Amino acid sequence: MIEISGLTKAYGDTRVLDGIDLTVADGQIAAVVGPSGAGKSTLARCINLLERPTSGSITVSGQDLAALSGKQLRLARREIGTVFQSANLLRRLTAAQNIALPMRHQGVPEAEIRRRVGDLLERVGMLQRANHYPSQLSGGQRQRVGIARGLALQPSVLLSDEATSGLDPDATRAILDLLTELRDDLGVTILVITHEMDVVRSIADHVAQLDHGRIVEQGAVADVVRRSDSPLSRALLPMPTVPAADGRRLWTLRYRGAVSPVWLSHAGRDLGDIAVLAALVEESGDTSVGRLTVGLDPRLDERRVVDVLADLGLAAEPVTSLRAVRAESAA
Amino acid sequence: MIEISGLTKAYGDTRVLDGIDLTVADGQIAAVVGPSGAGKSTLARCINLLERPTSGSITVSGQDLAALSGKQLRLARREIGTVFQSANLLRRLTAAQNIALPMRHQGVPEAEIRRRVGDLLERVGMLQRANHYPSQLSGGQRQRVGIARGLALQPSVLLSDEATSGLDPDATRAILDLLTELRDDLGVTILVITHEMDVVRSIADHVAQLDHGRIVEQGAVADVVRRSDSPLSRALLPMPTVPAADGRRLWTLRYRGAVSPVWLSHAGRDLGDIAVLAALVEESGDTSVGRLTVGLDPRLDERRVVDVLADLGLAAEPVTSLRAVRAESAA
Amino acid sequence: MISLLSTPWPDVDDLLLPALGETVRTVVLVMSIVVLLGGPLGLLIFNTSPLGLRPHRAVNVSISWIANLGRSLPFLVLMAAVIPVTKLVFGTTIGFKAALIPMSIAGVAFFARLTENAVREVPREVLDVGLASGSNRWQIVRGIQLREALPGLVAGLTLNVIAMIEYSAIAGAIGAGGIGYLAVNNGYRRFDDHVMIACIVVLIAMVQAIQFSGDRLVRALTH
Amino acid sequence: MISLLSTPWPDVDDLLLPALGETVRTVVLVMSIVVLLGGPLGLLIFNTSPLGLRPHRAVNVSISWIANLGRSLPFLVLMAAVIPVTKLVFGTTIGFKAALIPMSIAGVAFFARLTENAVREVPREVLDVGLASGSNRWQIVRGIQLREALPGLVAGLTLNVIAMIEYSAIAGAIGAGGIGYLAVNNGYRRFDDHVMIACIVVLIAMVQAIQFSGDRLVRALTH
Amino acid sequence: KYGGGADEKAVEGSHFSNNFKIAYQASSASEQAFLEYLDQEIAPDHGITIEPVGIEDGNQLDQATADGDYIANIYQHNQRLKQVIESTGMKLTALGPVFQWSYSIYSTKYDSIDDLPDGAEIALLNDPANTAQALWILERAGKLTFKDGVDPWAATEADIADNIGGYTFTYMEYGAGPRTLDSVDAVIDYNMSFVDAGTPEEYRIYEPAAPLAFAGQLVVGTEYVDDPQVQKLEEIFFDPRVQDYLADNDDPNLAGQLAPVSDE
């Protein structure tokens, strides 16, 4: 459990974080998204107290880190795994030694270290590179060693700062599966910083958007995707690029969960031909979510369209102009 | 124009690149994709001769770099902009000074340097941070300074190694627009290394997949997405996760270009209710591409389904098992 | 002009070999003290500085001041200044033992600065790795700072060993002997050209060998 | 016990101030030569090494060998060894000028190693930035290597200045004067305790000031 | 505690063993040769061996003698000794003179002291005793006068009343003398240094008799003056054969460098 309230961090005059309130419940994955420079990494660094907050309070597993003595702080930090944005590997240590380092320092027995290092290397697909030095690894390989090291102490809280950016889709999938497993099987509380909305959709329970040091929107992922017009929901389920409309009226449709997959055929009976111009329909966290831009006969009554689709479980909204759709899809 | 043939690079006994043949035509964007450690960065480093190839030949704008004298090589390299995977900023220089460095070394007049630095900073959205040192920048900000620096000498060839990984969607969009503009307006030849398939779909003309140092598949993006069952095409247009099938027969549908957007309604007339289980329909390089998993009445004749859809311009294929779809969508 | 009074070549060995032994003994002993004390002192100076793990102005200023003392005085003056200490510890102010204390003081102060400089090059981010995973300060210093700075430290050590050979020539003035002193005393002051040439050759060979091994080690440690 | 033979306090200044002037003059002059020659030499050694910009074994081994020469010999022996050169250049082997050449040789060799060590810490990747953008070697060396290594170089320079003050005390032996020599000759050998105390105070203050300014500068340059 | 050396057993009733460690100024080959002569020719008669120990730093050497680390040392004259005792309070006693150093003016440019031009640059050794000794040579040659009440054996440039020759002085470390010869008009230094360096005798332009006041003394720690072994030491050093040997030996390390003790 991570509880942040009123967190502010300033470098000189510039406030990099400004009154952050955020709670990540036990055994949940929270995603923090937001533009480059928003303060995401700073937030993570405040949580494990690598940066001292200027004001505000942070408790992790009920402990206020800032109030702890040196020794207590060290013990508390061992419970918080950190994956750094730029892997920060030790240049003079091999991949395996880098992963072993935190365990060595914690006094884990040598045999146990060997076992865990092997296990972690395998998990991140780096078994073949165990004895390579960072200079002999590719960017993504370094990143994966950093992930393994962050998990080495079997933390109960994990801070993952863009762990998967720069990883290929397969490796990303493997890491995300690993994180989900940690949450589900071991109840690890995870804060994921990411720019990849698929990552948020596929593993996060909670999502918060940071901008200029403030949280501008947050909520359960299930709730946020249902919101019809919040910037975060649009970012989470971006509308694929829409081709030209050739005379049809454009509508945005949105649904989540209990909707029959044959809704399109059914709607077609009432509304005539439906041109599917852009669509993203997928499974997310056990339910189906959809977001489409469709073209309908412009002569149809707006009310009727909304009602027919509402009966089927979809939220429908006419698109005011093509420009708007494009802008939205770029957001 | 970049022409690579038979390129091999070995570190000791391990071949990191193995017989690469790749051509990027003038004014084109080629994307290189592939798993972490496949050899993508090494490929880029061979092109600007930061690594000497073990064998094979590389010509850039008709020049074989390996055959040039020191001075000629320097001149040739000025025509090749490089964006490094890990920005590689100079720690003791500010953002602006980092960008100015290559220009200073090329002897660009001071006023011109100031102008171009300002312009580049603005392009990558870093005008406010011009005088920050790298240690005062966020990861994404550093990355953007690195991009600006790679463009500083107005190169005719650009090597971009994961320039946008770690950037938020807006910043990514801005960078991609910048790259497209460079290609379209200035005819810059660009090699983009990326893990983000949207990046490939939205800007690349050509795509090559690297795996274990070999090119396993390549082609024009337009061609590759049309291929029905190549791994690269599936990676490019990944099938969103498919929910449970409840009694219907699963089909994968694929199309590109000249297909009426109302095909779904039309197909419904012949095939009955169509359950849209997963879909990705979007505009890609001026045409519409679609990839869907739909559920149809299991009693329908396979031939008939294929024919009906083929008439509408879609390739249809029955899914052999749910497992297969999942595996495919994860690939 | 070769002096007529030079030691005959065959007899040069009789002077050279013991002197070489003395130099090796002195330098090895002093270097062990230098590493044992100078290393920690340098780490302390760096880590209490504003860039270190535990900035502490008062401690930093005072130990930095103390380390500077050891490098402020000409070595001969330093030797004189520490006579009371030497006398207390070894009961004598002359000979090999008496040279140990002033040489160690100068060497420790020098190595402290070299250590500080080497450790300063370790990027802050990798120290954060240790902090974030709850390592204690000593573990961070040993497991991360020293480890990452290893090539720089070895290069510093190489510099230091060679400086100590130089100092041992001055320490010869109080009877510590050694090859540098043999060169100064018999070669320079007594114009014994054979001894001079032999000493110079041996000194050059020794320094080359040390520097060469140091460089090799540094390269082997750099990944 | 304060010697009866000590210079009266009011007269100490008359000895101290000229000596201080001599030290400053010698060290400033030598340091300019050291920086001008030692820096490039160190850059050359590093850049011809296997880790450098243009590895070249033969060149590397030979210049490294030459640089080692300058640090192989006890300073007094070095002074004697270069007498012919000194004589040729300055026409004299005595006094301030005669000290410049041996001091410069030792200083240059020392600074070459310090430069090499500082520059070695610059990550290879930032050199690649220069190579990839077609900068020539000199631009990479000046604009990237030296620039990035600046804090390390300043720290090395600080070490070097202090070492040169120490050397100047030995160079006093051939009449170069200076405060260290005053401490040795009048303070130590003549038991002039007033002069000794005054010299020690000045030397300590000088070294502290240099180290302190050096440290400040290093910190200011570290971002 | 020492018995003449940390690792040797002291003779019954004495602080010292039968191996006499005697310190001399390490840079002086002639002092070493002198001690070796004693060891071979005189000491055996007394059942003693003499072990010369070269120590360059005179102050440390005196301290060690006062402490009984060495039974005696032989590198300084009475005036210097007085100065050391006065300045440091070391407990040292001189037992008597044993030899005198030949001390001369050398020049490659001029043939005699009288040829030295007005303003000639003369190099002197920089340590106090030798600076004084050199100035005193010039004083006795009539080339300068000292201020009233100045002890000639402690004189410095500041004590000169009238610099008749108009010389300028340059100071150098022991060992630099012969090497400096070409750079200056004249050098005043020990003969032994020039002999060691192989400087031809023709460059010796002035060679006054060494004064008794500058005779090298046998010095022991005051605490040990009555030690029975010190008695033996005196017997060895003041054996009449010693002075005869100094007068007419042909050891290249001694002849022309260490002279017998004179009458004044």
Ligand SMILES: Nc1ncnc2c1ncn2[C@@H]1O[C@H](COP(=O)(O)OP(=O)(O)OP(=O)(O)O)[C@@H](O)[C@H]1O
């Ligand atoms: N000096 C080296 N010695 C041995 N192997 C090396 C060396 N440098 C790189 N490699 C190996 O070469 C392979 C290719 O590395 P490269 O950096 O080109 O991968 P990449 O495709 O860019 O991966 P990523 O997407 O992770 O950046 C990697 O498996 C890496 O371990």
Ligand SMILES: Nc1ncnc2c1ncn2[C@@H]1O[C@H](COP(=O)(O)OP(=O)(O)OP(=O)(O)O)[C@@H](O)[C@H]1O
């Ligand atoms: N030492 C510093 N001095 C001044 N500003 C700083 C300092 N460190 C960071 N900043 C600023 O704080 C802001 C937040 O940085 P942070 O690293 O938290 O961003 P981020 O959200 O992680 O971005 P990214 O996605 O690019 O990694 C940035 O605008 C950065 O410029």
Ligand SMILES: [Mg+2]
């Ligand atoms: Mg960040």
Ligand SMILES: [Mg+2]
């Ligand atoms: Mg790469």
